[in-house]
Amino acid sequence: TMNTFVLIQTGLILLCTTTISSPQCNHLLLQQRKVIQNSLQLLDKMGETFPQQCLREKISFRFPEQVLKPRQKETVTVAIEEIFQHIFHILSKNLTLAAWDGTALEQFQNVLYQQIEHLEACLVKKQIHYFRSKEVNRLKLKRYFQKINCFLNNQQHNMCSWEISRAEMRRCLQFIDKVIRRL
Numbered sequence: 001t002m003n004t005f006v007l008i009q010t011g012l013i014l015l016c017t018t019t020i021s022s023p024q025c026n027h028l029l030l031q032q033r034k035v036i037q038n039s040l041q042l043l044d045k046m047g048e049t050f051p052q053q054c055l056r057e058k059i060s061f062r063f064p065e066q067v068l069k070p071r072q073k074e075t076v077t078v079a080i081e082e083i084f085q086h087i088f089h090i091l092s093k094n095l096t097l098a099a100w101d102g103t104a105l106e107q108f109q110n111v112l113y114q115q116i117e118h119l120e121a122c123l124v125k126k127q128i129h130y131f132r133s134k135e136v137n138r139l140k141l142k143r144y145f146q147k148i149n150c151f152l153n154n155q156q157h158n159m160c161s162w163e164i165s166r167a168e169m170r171r172c173l174q175f176i177d178k179v180i181r182r183l
Contacts, residue, residue, distance in 0.1 A: 025122035028077055029180050035115050036177045042111065043170050045104035050167060054160035061147045061168050064140035068179040074123075076183060079137060080176055081119035086145035087169050088112040090152070098162035 067079045091109055098105075148165055155161035 025125055028119070028122055029073060029183055032077075032080060032115075033177060033180050035111060036173050036180070039108060039111055040170065040173050040177075042104050042108040043166060043173070046100040046108060047098075047163065047166060051160065051163055054163045057155075057160050058164060058167075059151065061144060061151070063168075063172055063175060064137075064144050065175065067137040067140055068176065073183055075137075076179060077119060078123060079141070081116060081123065082138060082141050083172055083176065084112050084116050084119070086141060087172065088116060090145065090148060090165065090169075094152070094157040095162070097157050097159050098166075099159050100162070100166075 067082075068076055088109065091105070091112075095105070148168060152161050152165060
């Protein structure tokens with residue numbers, strides 16, 4: 001099944017991440033910019049332009065921008081890793097009604113997954129963990145992505161709900177890119 005495949009894939013990636021060298025971790029944010037650009041291209045490739053019939057359904061999820069406001073690169077890196085995890089989680093269920101290009105979707109999921117693993121490995125290597133103050137950020141992100149999840153559930157994962165969610169993920173990635181450019 002898919003779960004077995006993901007577990008095997010996770011195991012293999014975990015084996016590989018132990019060999020990550022610190023130079024790769026030293027240029028994390030520079031690397032993230034490339035990943036974000038690649039991810040945005042894949043998001044565009046996944047679907048056509050935003051469908052006209054979905055325009056009236058647009059809602060605002062209000063991305064919690066303050067989670068990416070800290071000046072410490074490590075804190076921003078932790079937040080980025082969390083965002084990637086949430087996006088990956090959303091995109092790993094009930095996609096039957098999403099009218100997307102399967103190959104681009106799979107590539108996007110793979111990029112996210114590899115980044116989550118890479119960021120986690122670097123954060124562990126640098127022994128950076130969430131402190132109590134960061135829990136607030138973690139909760140804000142969780143609430144934000146729960147809104148997207150609830151929206152998808154309420155709309156029974158229909159095509160428009162997926163398109164609106166894809167547009168929202170695009171906004172997330174663009175915001176991350178803007179923040180990284182400033183750091």
